[in-house]
Amino acid sequence: MAKYKRTVSLIDPPEKYRGPWVKEDFVKHCPHLFQGGTTVLDVGCGSADIKGFLSEGVTYIGIDHIGDIRDHLSEKMAEIFIEQFPEIINNPDIVCDAGSVPLEDGCADTIMALGLDVLGVPGAISEIKRLLKDGGRFVFQGSSEYFCDNNIRTRLRDSGFHIEEEFRQVLKYPGDNHRLVYYICTLN
């Protein structure tokens, strides 16, 4: 079986369980995915917090099937919501399902699915393959336990991806480390 490059980042988490600092660390360790002039598509972007860590030359497109909840709240309620739950406010550029994305073939240099199991979303893998530029990279991130329990490495390979690199983040909580895995893939 082919070997691939592995890198690890050890993180002493600040106050929160997870936060934007996880994304900041990922961007810092994998700069080749976010070079100036590239188009980055974030599938299931949620709050799109990674956007704040990308350089100005990167075109970021976040998609999510849930739009900005503030569009459905009064100004006062929106203010309260943002104050209490800033990290869970969705902020997609396009509201759509990952299985049907209204973008052109080959438009993205890097496609990321961070915390969204696209293997379980009907049509999502075909869309990722359609949208990925020749020579582009697909990044799939999840917790190490989830990836192991769901046989993600084999399923990615069976879906036509070649795993080029594995980046791991170890979040060192007292007595209980939490591991995030990023498989960085090309198309076979």
Ligand SMILES: C[S@@+](CC[C@H](N)C(=O)[O-])C[C@H]1O[C@@H](n2cnc3c(N)ncnc32)[C@H](O)[C@@H]1O
């Ligand atoms: C665990 S959150 C991860 C958010 C973000 N990527 C992050 O790392 O912070 C998963 C996101 O995927 C979105 N999602 C779930 N199913 C989806 C689908 N079928 N199409 C598009 N987005 C989806 C959810 O609305 C949610 O925002």
